[in-house]
Amino acid sequence: MGRPDHTRRTLLDAAVVVLSKESAASLSVVAETAGVGRTTLHRYFPTRELLIRALVEDALDRVAEAIASAHPGEGPVIDALQRVTDTVVPLGPSLSFLHAEPEIYNARDLIRRWYEALEPVSDAIERGQADGSLRDDLPVKWVVDAYAGAILAAWDTADEGRIWLQDAPRLVMTTIVHGIATLPRDAS
Amino acid sequence: MGRPDHTRRTLLDAAVVVLSKESAASLSVVAETAGVGRTTLHRYFPTRELLIRALVEDALDRVAEAIASAHPGEGPVIDALQRVTDTVVPLGPSLSFLHAEPEIYNARDLIRRWYEALEPVSDAIERGQADGSLRDDLPVKWVVDAYAGAILAAWDTADEGRIWLQDAPRLVMTTIVHGIATLPRDAS
DNA sequence: CTAGAGTGGGGCAGTCGTGTTCCGTTTTGG
DNA sequence: CCAAAACGGAACACGACTGCCCCACTCTAG
Numbered sequence: 001m002g003r004p005d006h007t008r009r010t011l012l013d014a015a016v017v018v019l020s021k022e023s024a025a026s027l028s029v030v031a032e033t034a035g036v037g038r039t040t041l042h043r044y045f046p047t048r049e050l051l052i053r054a055l056v057e058d059a060l061d062r063v064a065e066a067i068a069s070a071h072p073g074e075g076p077v078i079d080a081l082q083r084v085t086d087t088v089v090p091l092g093p094s095l096s097f098l099h100a101e102p103e104i105y106n107a108r109d110l111i112r113r114w115y116e117a118l119e120p121v122s123d124a125i126e127r128g129q130a131d132g133s134l135r136d137d138l139p140v141k142w143v144v145d146a147y148a149g150a151i152l153a154a155w156d157t158a159d160e161g162r163i164w165l166q167d168a169p170r171l172v173m174t175t176i177v178h179g180i181a182t183l184p185r186d187a188s
Numbered sequence: 189m190g191r192p193d194h195t196r197r198t199l200l201d202a203a204v205v206v207l208s209k210e211s212a213a214s215l216s217v218v219a220e221t222a223g224v225g226r227t228t229l230h231r232y233f234p235t236r237e238l239l240i241r242a243l244v245e246d247a248l249d250r251v252a253e254a255i256a257s258a259h260p261g262e263g264p265v266i267d268a269l270q271r272v273t274d275t276v277v278p279l280g281p282s283l284s285f286l287h288a289e290p291e292i293y294n295a296r297d298l299i300r301r302w303y304e305a306l307e308p309v310s311d312a313i314e315r316g317q318a319d320g321s322l323r324d325d326l327p328v329k330w331v332v333d334a335y336a337g338a339i340l341a342a343w344d345t346a347d348e349g350r351i352w353l354q355d356a357p358r359l360v361m362t363t364i365v366h367g368i369a370t371l372p373r374d375a376s
Numbered sequence: 377c378t379a380g381a382g383t384g385g386g387g388c389a390g391t392c393g394t395g396t397t398c399c400g401t402t403t404t405g406g
Numbered sequence: 407c408c409a410a411a412a413c414g415g416a417a418c419a420c421g422a423c424t425g426c427c428c429c430a431c432t433c434t435a436g
Contacts, residue, residue, distance in 0.1 A: 007382085024212055026423060037384040042425070078369060100288045111348075125368075135370045138359060141350040142342075146363050149341025150334060157333040160299075171326060175334050179367035180313075181266060182323050191404090192412080214393055225414040230395070 008044050010034050015055050020097035027051070056110055059095050064117040066091055072120045077128030081147070082173055084121060089151060089169045093159035099152055118144055150176045196232050198222050203243050208285035215239070240289065244298055247283050252305040254279055260308045265316030269335070270361055272309060277339060277357045281347035287340055306332055338364045 014034035018025045027048060031041040045051035070083035098114070115122075122144045128134035134143070154168040163171065202222035206213045215236060219226040233239035258271035286302070303310075310332045316322035322331070342356040351359065 027425095028423080039385070039426095040383055043383085046425080048424075132370060134368050135362075135366075138362060138368060139351060142345060142359050143363070143368050145341050145345040145350065146338060146359070146368070149337045149344075152341075153333050153337025154330075156337075157330060162329040162333065163327060171330050171334070174323075174326060175331070175364070175367070177367045177369045178323075179363070179365045180322050180326060180331050180334070181365045182320060195412085215395095216393080226394095227396095227415075228413055231413085234395080236394075 007036065007040065011036060011041055011044055011051075012055060012058055015051060016059070016094045016097065019052075019055070020094055020100070023097070023100065053107070053110075056098065057113070059098050060110075060113050060117050062091055063088060063095065063098075067117065067120050072124040073127075077124050077131070077133050078177060080124050081121075081128075081177070082169075084124075085151070085169045085173050089154060089165070089172065092165070093155040096152060096155045096159065118148065121147065147176055195224065195228065199224060199229060199232055199239075200243060200246055203239060204247070204282045204285065207240075207243070207289070208282055211285070211289055241295070241298075244286065244289065245301070247286050248298075248301050248305050250279055251276060251283065251286075255305065255308050260312040261315075265312050265319070265321050266365060268312050269309075269316075269365070270357075272312075273339065273357045273361050277342060277353070277360065280353070281343040284340055284343045284347065306336065309335065335364055 011030070011034045014036075015030050018030050018033050022029075027041055028038050030051075031038040034041070041051075045054060066087040067084055070080070070087045072080045072084050074080065122140060125134060125143050125147075126140050129136040129140065150172045151168075154163070154165075154172050157163050158165040158168055199218070199222045202224075203218050206218050206221050210217075215229055216226050218239075219229040222229070229239075233242060254275045255272055258268070258275045260268045260272050262268060310328060313322060313331050313335075314328050317324040317328065338360045339356075342351070342353075342360050345351050346353040346356055
């Protein structure tokens with residue numbers, strides 16, 4: 001088992017599982033869940049804070065990479081969003097801790113990185129508003145957050161068994177793009 | 189200052205403020221923020237868990253009452269949702285901890301009460317799908333969660349200063365009802 | 377096969393939060 | 407004005423978690 005990166009990955013994965021459902025869980029539990037000694041955990045992540053940071057950064061990297069691989073800057077905006085949704089949603093409910101983990105809010109740089117990761121999405125939405133495919137009476141920042149919120153909601157809802165994760169991409173896109181009403185109507 | 193309910197309210201309010209930005213904050217901090225001795229805090233909430241419970245139940249009560257006061261069962265569904273949004277959103281970002289607080293997920297009854305509070309909204313959506321004002325190709329459970337997620341997103345976004353809370357109701361309704369696209373389009 | 381990296385367990389000191397008790401002080405309400 | 411309620415400060419024991427250290431064990435690469 002002398003595989004450094006393998007052990008590191010195992011630890012991060014275990015940490016996600018444990019901390020997402022009990023953010024105050026002890027490091028002993030994390031190590032135990034990873035099937036690793038607490039000593040080893042400390043070897044990779046000297047302090048709890050460093051573990052959390054590594055965890056969040058890893059998650060952010062995954063999201064950023066997924067978004068990038070969907071090429072949100074190419075083609076019709078709505079198609080682009082569809083691709084982003086299809087690649088990001090399967091990353092799974094385990095990432096919902098990104099939103100819940102309290103330590104994050106105390107680290108400005110992590111919030112910044114979160115929005116940096118969403119930057120390509122923001123650009124796409126801006127492009128959509130410019131070319132007329134998206135309504136331009138909504139602030140871009142709001143649209144980005146609402147979109148991210150919809151994916152988050154999908155993760156949580158799927159996590160509680162109220163929908164199937166495989167249906168989530170369609171539900172998210174239909175809801176966020178067209179809304180829940182049947183016909184255009186004044187909602188002022 | 190010998191006003192039991194006043195002190196209790198002060199403590200709950202302080203707890204919301206403190207715990208929403210640092211869910212692991214010590215009770216000393218909560219008491220201090222409330223301008224109250226830690227002894228007094230323990231007099232009202234013997235254990236930390238009881239404080240959290242009281243906190244969540246109080247928040248749930250507020251939401252449930254706000255929803256009820258909007259009479260979601262009356263009139264056109266979309267108008268009803270508009271009223272619910274207008275009354276719930278102003279409750280403020282402080283309630284977003286309802287979603288983040290990890291202790292909640294370990295208490296099944298609190299999750300149940302959360303969905304009980306949303307029951308009237310669920311009924312309204314079901315009614316809307318039946319009378320043709322809402323599209324019926326989305327599961328009611330998903331629509332409820334997506335709607336709640338939009339409000340949550342609005343709270344968070346407003347909390348970070350990306351939008352004004354006063355604009356939130358309109359943004360939420362426009363987005364969730366009509367979507368972000370300009371024209372109906374196939375998003376399969 | 378051997379050297380060395382990787383691992384695991386045990387233990388230990390230090391810190392922090394909690395829950396409780398006791399008692400003096402302040403405020404309220406009759 | 408006085409009794410009762412409420413409050414606050416201090417101190418205490420207890421437990422949990424953390425970070426660290428040492429040493430023996432085990433795989434693996436060369």
